[in-house]
Amino acid sequence: METQPPLTNTERRDDVLFLVQRYEAGEHGPAGLLDDDEKRRFLSGDTHTQHRLFYRLLCYGALAAQPAPEALVRADWQRLRAAGLPDDIFDRRFDIERFAAAAPVARTDSKGRVIDFVRLSETRDVWARLLPWPAEPSTVVDVLYACSGGALKSRAFWVVREMIRAGLWQPAGLDRFGCVPDGRVRKRTARIGLVDCDEKADAIDDMKAVSAGLHAALGLGGNGSRSHFDLPVSTAEQRCEICDRQRMAECPMPHCRHRRSVLGAD
Helix, strand or coil, X not given: CCCCCCCCHHHHHHHHHHHHHHHHHCCCCCCCCCCHHXXXXXXXXXXXXXHHHHHHHHHHHHHHCCCCCHHHXXXXXXXXXXXXXXXXXXXXXXXXXXXXXXXCCCCHHHHHCHHHHHHHHHCHHHHHHHCCCCCCHHHHHHHHHHHCCCCCCHHHHHHHHHHHHCCXXXXXXXXXXXXXXXXXXXXXXXXXXXXXXXXXXXXXXXXXXXXXHXXXXXXXXXXXXXXXXXXXXXXXXXXXXXXXXXXXXXXXXXXXXXHHHHHXXX
16 A cells, blocks of 8 residues: 655645534534633632632543543533532542442443542642643643643643633633544544644644644634634544545545545545
8 A cells, every 4th residue: 555645735725624614514612611600700810719610620621531422421520510529629528438428420430530530639739820821831731631640631632722712711822732632633633634643642742743733734724713623623524533445435525645545546
C-alpha cells in the first residue's frame, strides 16, 4: 500500500468547510454544564464561588472520562449533584461510610470516580491559580492533568473548551488547547488528514500537539470555524475510526487521506 502525501491546505480547507457546514446545519453543540445564573455568579468575581463552580466542572470532566455514552454520564452526574456529593467533598464534609452504604449511583465506573473528586478537592490550591483567568495559557492542560492525578487527560482540554464556550475564559492564547483530542478525534483527524499525527499516540504532549494542529486546520475555514473547536469533527456522522471500504466509497468527505491510501485518488 502506497503512503499518500499529506493533504494540501486547499484540500484541508474543503474538508473543514464541509464538516462545519454539516455541524451548523444540525444541533449547535452539547448543552453546557453551568446554567446562566451560575455563569453570572462566576463572573461576579467572588473567589469562593468561582472555585466551587470550577470544581464542579472538573468533577464532571473526571466523571466523563469513562467509556460510557454522554447520556449515562449526565444522568449519573445529576444523581450525584442531587445527593450533594460534589459540594460535600468540596466543603470537606464527605462521609465515605455513608457513600459506601448508599451510593447515589449504581454504575461501578461512576462510583470509582469519586476518588478523583476527592483528589481534585485536595489540590484546589494549585488549580485555583488558574482562576479567574490563567496567567499562562500554555500550562493550563498540564496543571489540570497533574492536579487530577491523570484523570483529566483529554478531558483537561474539555474543561478549557467549556470555559471558553461559557464565556468565562477568553479564547486568546487558550483556544489552541480547546479541541478535545480524545481517541475518536485523533483517529478522525489523522485518517482524514486534517492533522498529521499518530492516531494511537496519547501522551499529554501528543494530545496538546493534536489540539493545536486541529485548531490550526480549522482556521483554514475562517475564524468562525474555530469557534466550534473539535465539535464539527467529534460529532460528525463520518465514523472514520471504524471506516471500511464500503463506507469509504459512500463517504461524502471531499478529501480523505486514508480513503486515497485504500481506494486510490478521490
